[in-house]
Amino acid sequence: MNVEIDTSAFTEEAYELLSELEDSLLELEASPQDQDLISRVFRAMHTIKGSGAMFGFDAVAEFTHEVETVFDMARNGTIPVTKQLIDLTLAARDHIRSLLDAAASGDAVDQANANRIISGLRSLSPDKKPAGGSTTPAAPTGSKAPAQTAAAKEPNIFRIRFTPNQDIFGTGTNPLLLLNELRELGECRIVAHTEKLPDFDDLDPEVCYTGWEIFLTSEIGENAIRDVFIFVEDECELNIRLLDRDQVIRDREESKKLGQILLERGDVNASELERALMPLGDRLVQAGVVSPDKVRAALTEQQVIQEKHDKKKTAETATSVRVPSDKLDSLVDLVGELVTMQARLNQTAGTIGDHTLQLIAEEVERLTAELRDNTMSIRMLTIDTTFNKFKRLVRDLSTELGKEIELITSGGETELDKTVIDQLNDPLVHIIRNSIDHGVEGPDVRRARGKNPVGKITLAAIHSGANVLIRVEDDGAGLDANKLRAKGIEKGLISADDELSEKEAFQLIFAAGFSTAAKITNVSGRGVGMDVVRRSIEGLRGSIDVNSTLGKGTTITLKLPLTLAIIEGLLVMVENEYFVLPLAAVEECVELSRDDVKKAHGRHVINVRGDIIPYIRIRDRFEIEGNAPEIEQIVISEVDEKRIGFVVDKVVGQHQTVIKTLGKNFQHSEEFSGATILGNGGVALILDLTKMVRYVEEEELHELEVQ
Amino acid sequence: MFHFNMDAARSVGVLSLNGDLTIRNAAELKEAMSQAMDQSKQLELNLTEVERVDLTTLQILCSAHRTLLKNGKTLTIAGTLSPALRDAVQQAGFVQCGGDKETSGLWKGVMN
Missing domain, CATH: 3.30.70.1110 (Histidine kinase CheA-like, P2 response regulator-binding domain)
Structure with missing residues (x-):
């Protein structure tokens, strides 16, 4: 009788425990006396060992046993929790991870590394004093330990x-x-x-x-x-x-x-x-x-x-269910189809004009919206797991570079769509690496500049409308606009007589092949980082913004949409074309008559209750043929904290928008973030307001220069 | 794995168990025991060749022992226990099992 054991349950659990272990260890480093944390570390290790052995991961079990033994001593107060112990345990945690990876892929593991960790750990135990004696704990702990052992x-x-x-x-x-x-x-x-x-x-x-x-x-x-x-x-x-x-x-x-x-x-x-x-x-x-x-x-x-x-x-353990994420993906796809189909139902019911049918269609619409919200909320994850990963990154990198850096996180409870979170990791790693490597100075330099020798990096997430802002802030050297400009000219990214504002100069760091670090380390500075970051953030329909004060620090802000799959949109019409504007950005709709246009003397601005608001005519922008109606509509939206109007023929109304990406042939049309299918089977393009405004601004500046 | 024969001279049924006796063949073991118990008034177990043992085996043997005693029959162990079985009885704390005043323990004679 041969029993096939499914080991995926173990590996999944083990990976989870390992990340928990990492968090606990880092916390423990901050408060080495916390018995609860020591026990938590021990339990995680014990569980990995036990279930590892149960599922036939003998290498994992054996190795973990060694680590567990030492931590047991720490738990009993026989040995103190030192930085050395934590370093070794973190290394051990990484090794366990590589053992698990190796079990999955069949690759060989670094046995020398394992031996090094184990002998390091063993040397911490009191009955086997290390030869060098360098790890002997400080006197007070040394005298306390025997007393405790005696009691035990x-x-x-x-x-x-x-x-x-x-x-x-x-x-x-x-x-x-x-x-x-x-x-x-x-x-x-x-x-x-x-x-x-x-x-x-x-x-x-x-x-x-x-x-x-x-x-x-x-x-x-x-x-x-x-x-x-x-x-x-x-x-x-x-x-x-x-x-x-x-x-x-x-x-x-x-x-x-x-x-x-x-x-x-x-x-x-x-x-x-x-x-x-x-x-x-x-x-x-x-x-x-x-x-x-x-x-x-x-x-x-x-x-x-x-x-x-x-x-x-x-009861507590039964409240959550583990579901593979591809099941969620297909659920979202299905809801998307349903939303599209529901739009068609609405449309048909409207055309037929049967009252009963319309009532049903409205009911279905309500239910679909609820189903959509529920499904989307299932996909929402808090960002704190991502944040916690960076604690380790900051710790390891700063030690490697001989810097002292503290990472402060806030807003970890902010929720984002799973896809967004998954794709956010790499860009954030790049940004934080950059901050550690180029931003925060070494302790000596900091002291000389009258700063706290311990650098600070703040990682914060904040909700803002349909977006989440993620801010990486350091109190390092800041960006030098002049240096950036010089570098830009050297690299041929700008010409020598280009006038750049400070902000434009900062944007240069996102250009491909741009790196200002005089010396290239293995941490960052190969000039492949930031342009990739920008591309991946824009791939998430997000944007990235840099702010910096020389000598004070740099702030990089990522603006990301809450979700990628379905949004609330405002459906508008120009001639026979449909467009969708993200409803979260829309503030109000006002009328634009021919008289208003005349009063403005040809400039594209309108006075709304005393505010002068510039507008963009979508008809002109996309060169749609035909004549504009007597009275047009301006959809006033907030773009980059400014109010901008978009002129359309007709506002159709609110629309649940399932975002479909545009095919390869249309990828270059950056003013659209996607398309959606309407109830009548037609297609509406979704406008990327930020990019559209940026292009129009650029073009107008260019025209001015030509004149 | 299980072998039963009647020792006609002594009118004792002898059941020999060998190999692995774990939960995987617990049901078969019970069936073999059951048949042996039906056929003999005095049942003797030969356990010298037993290899792996787990709790299920101990439970089956103990329950059989008690049931036989209750019905006025006997269950005894012939010879010595295999080392694996001996360890298991000790590990599981079964040494005393059935060793009350009224009845004699199944393992008593063979554990020393």
């Missing part, structure tokens, strides 16, 4: 009641292995409870009827015992009790020797021995002070509280 030396006696669920074999668990693990923790007396074992005829051979009571004498704490049962937590009843030490010692003096001998000879049943060694309740019952019922009730009460707690825990 006093052995505890635990009574562990372990009752697996009847179906525990179904999960592949072998309870005997768990018992063996307990034996490794200390001296163990194990008694099986087989009362539930039925008569032979009623026996189901594949059900677990046995429970155990284990008396463990050991110096370890309750946590270490719980860790043994970590994988079966939900598949068993577990009750661990530290027996009263004084009582135990007293009892032991008189009864242990005798009791143990009797037990070993098998003359006394272990449960009888336990009765003698055992809790107050039972003794009281025996002495006739309280009735057994009362004790039972008290015990039940205890149990009920425990059960309640367990139930709550299972």
Whole structure:
């Protein structure tokens, strides 16, 4: 019988645990005394080890075991949490990751690296003092440690009641292995409870009827015992009790020797021995002070509280479901189709003019909108996982470059579409690398400039309408517009007599092949970074903006749409052509009559309640033939924090817009961010207002220059 | 894997178990035990050749032992236990199992 085991569940979980591990380690570095964090690191490691072994990832299990052992010492206070320990553990975490990758791809792993990490970790343990002695902890910790070990030396006696669920074999668990693990923790007396074992005829051979009571004498704490049962937590009843030490010692003096001998000879049943060694309740019952019922009730009460707690825990774990992301993608595709189809239904219902049909169409429209919002919200992820990754990046890179940099993040709870988040990672890496490498100065330079020697990079996400702004801010050297200009001329990107505003000069960093770093490091400065960044951000229908003050720092702001698939749009018409403007940008619609045009003396501006607003005629812009109607409509929109009007013939109304990318042949028409299919089967182009305004501005400036 | 024969001279049924006895063949083991139990008043187990053992085997043997005792039959172990089985009995804390006052434990004689 060959059982194929699906290991994807393990690898998926392991990758998740590894990223959690990384976060915890970085937090731990900031607060090395935090016991909770130490335990969290330990548990993550323990889970990886355990399930690794269960799924046959022996290399992972073996390696993790080494790391876990050292961290266990940290947890017990035997060794302090030092930067060295964290460095090694982070390296170990990376190695575990590469082991997992290797298991998937079949590549060889770097065994030398593993050995280096393990020997590094081993040298931290107190019983194997390192040869050089350089890692000896500072005096206060050194003197504290023996005291703690001494306290731990006093052995505890635990009574562990372990009752697996009847179906525990179904999960592949072998309870005997768990018992063996307990034996490794200390001296163990194990008694099986087989009362539930039925008569032979009623026996189901594949059900677990046995429970155990284990008396463990050991110096370890309750946590270490719980860790043994970590994988079966939900598949068993577990009750661990530290027996009263004084009582135990007293009892032991008189009864242990005798009791143990009797037990070993098998003359006394272990449960009888336990009765003698055992809790107050039972003794009281025996002495006739309280009735057994009362004790039972008290015990039940205890149990009920425990059960309640367990139930709550299972309820919490059941609230989320893991779904492969391609299923979500296809769900979104389907919703998109539905939205398109619904538009057609509306259209048809309108043409036929049947009242009942129209009512149904409206109902369907409402439902579709709700379905769309729900689906989109499923795809929304918080950006904090992405942010957390950068903590590691900043830490490693700044150490490599001999700089001290602190990363501050805010707005991690901001949600973005999964596709956007996935594609955001690389650009952000480039930007942050640039900040670390070129932006923030070394500590000496910073001190000389009167700055805090520790540099600061702030990573923030903020909502703004239908967009999310992501800001990377450093307090480094800032961009030197003159230097940029000189470099631009040198590289032939601009001509020597070009007049550039500061802002335009900053934009040069996004030009292909532009790098101002005098020395090229392996971190950044190969001149391939920022133009790729801009392209990928624009690929996400976003924009990128640079601001900098020389000597103070640089701020790079990414503006990204919340979602890429479906947006609310405003459908407009020019002659027979349909266009969609993103509704989030639209502020209001006003009329434009021939008189208004005359009053402005040919300039494309209009006075709206005292504000002068420039406008762009879409008819002229796209050279659509035909005559404009007597009264046109101006859709006033906010573009780059300015109000700009777009003149159209007719505003049709709100439209749920499923964005379809334009085919290859139309990729160069950058004024459109895509197209959508209308209810009548026609196509409407979606306008990219920002780019359109930029082009019109450029053209007008050019015309002025020519004149 | 399971072999049963009647020792006519002693009127004792002898069931020999060998190889791996784990959850994968627990159902077959139960069936073999069941047949052996039906055929003999006194049943003897030969467990010297047992290789891998898990909890399911121990449960089956213990339950059989108790049921037989209840019905006035006996279950005994002939010879010694294989090292693997011996370890498993110890690990699982079954040494005392069935060792109450009224009945004698199944493993008692063979664990020392």
